Amino acid sequence: MKKMSFAKIPEVLEIPNLIDIQKKSYEEFLQPGKSPLSRKPQGLEAIFNEIFPINAAKGLSSLEFASYRLEEPKYNIKECLDRGLTYDLPLKATFRLVIREEESGTGGQLREIKEEEVYLGEIPLMTPQGTFIINGAQRVVVSQLHRSPxxxxxxxxxxxxxxxxxxxxxxxxxxxxxxxxxxxxxxxxxxxxxxxxxxxxxxxxxxxxxxxxxxxxxxxxxxxxxxxxxxxxxxxxxxxxxxxxxxxxxxxxxxxxxxx
Structure with a gap:
């Protein structure tokens, strides 16, 4: 789209696209399109790494986080607006269960490792306009300033x-x-x-x-x-x-x- 400016004073700095603040922030949170090994420790990746691994009381087993995967949304933006749906995508994560020998404790040999992908839920997806579609209505997230701890x-x-x-x-x-x-x-x-x-x-x-x-x-x-x-x-x-x-x-x- 071509813009016409009739101002007499020339622009010193180009006005940035303010929607990019929301879009870049959400992309850093989800990190879509990146392989598990190339994801940075931020957003969802940082949350999973903070919670896991979860160790048992005796240290004989532990639940570890391997990776997460974002699937394609079931409906597009127009369908969600027309049918009153939420524009979201499924979130699935792969977890690893590590079981050790009882007599050896945490420093013993591994007895079994099970890895399985688990469906965690739906995550609202941001549109190119920086909005979310919740039950067919467009919503926006307003940025706020937080006091430092x-x-x-x-x-x-x-x-x-x-x-x-x-x-x-x-x-x-x-x-x-x-x-x-x-x-x-x-x-x-x-x-x-x-x-x-x-x-x-x-x-x-x-x-x-x-x-x-x-x-x-x-x-x-x-x-x-x-x-x-x-x-x-x-x-x-x-x-x-x-x-x-x-x-x-x-x-x-x-x-x-x-x-x-």
């Missing part, structure tokens, strides 16, 4: 001017864990942005049942010998426990403790 710190300002700090732990896989301070300086935790809970409840669920165990995570401890008369400990400033969400030791007056 790690720890993200932030804060918000309360109407009274107080800074409310927060921390978000983004995992590579799985849920997100968030910690946040409220206006009363209480520490709350959220999992996958659901209902918040006190941070101490999360720590107790992780095995820290006693208050002393939680305090030891945030404050240094001292071992004092039993002496007479009792010592008078001067504490500089109130000791606020962020784990408990309250002031652990008040210092309005001197704290007198009888040791022992």
């Amino acid at each position: 790690g720890v993200v710190y932030g804060f918000s300002i309360h109407p009274n001017g107080k800074h409310l700090y927060s921390c978000r732990i983004i995992s590579y896989r799985g849920g997100w864990l968030e910690f946040e301070l409220d206006v009363n300086d209480l520490v709350y935790a959220r999992i996958d942005r659901k209902r918040k809970m006190l941070a101490t409840a999360l720590l107790r669920a992780l095995g820290y049942q006693k208050d002393e165990e939680i305090l030891s995570l945030f404050y240094p401890t001292r071992e004092l010998k039993v002496e007479e008369p009792p010592k008078i400990l001067k504490i500089k400033g109130p000791r606020f426990s962020r784990a408990l969400g309250r002031i652990a030791i008040r210092t309005i007056r001197k704290s007198v403790r009888r040791l022992g």
Whole structure:
């Protein structure tokens, strides 16, 4: 197709075909038309290699991944649009079952190797226009930006001017864990942005049942010998426990403790 441009300012860079972003990404995921040995460790190939091999508890057998194969779609694009079908293709994978001698363990001789091709399901196929046909309707995948895994710190300002700090732990896989301070300086935790809970409840669920165990995570401890008369400990400033969400030791007056 020939394009006509009536612009007075010449183009510095040629406008790229934005659909190629979707098409190239999907081709890298499926890697169609490539032999199993020439496929790169990405997309489906990387997923299979990450899961397999699966070893038995005693190590006497293992299930290994050999290769996968993409067959031709059963219906073309026009037929799927007219008949309300999904434009997809069958995915089949070849697995290898390795069985070893029982008395030899994992380092013994092989007893038997079975290899078989398994039908895994249908994978939607992208059209040349960068769309998918699902039940006769064309759908598109919208690219989104994802936060990199790690720890993200932030804060918000309360109407009274107080800074409310927060921390978000983004995992590579799985849920997100968030910690946040409220206006009363209480520490709350959220999992996958659901209902918040006190941070101490999360720590107790992780095995820290006693208050002393939680305090030891945030404050240094001292071992004092039993002496007479009792010592008078001067504490500089109130000791606020962020784990408990309250002031652990008040210092309005001197704290007198009888040791022992």
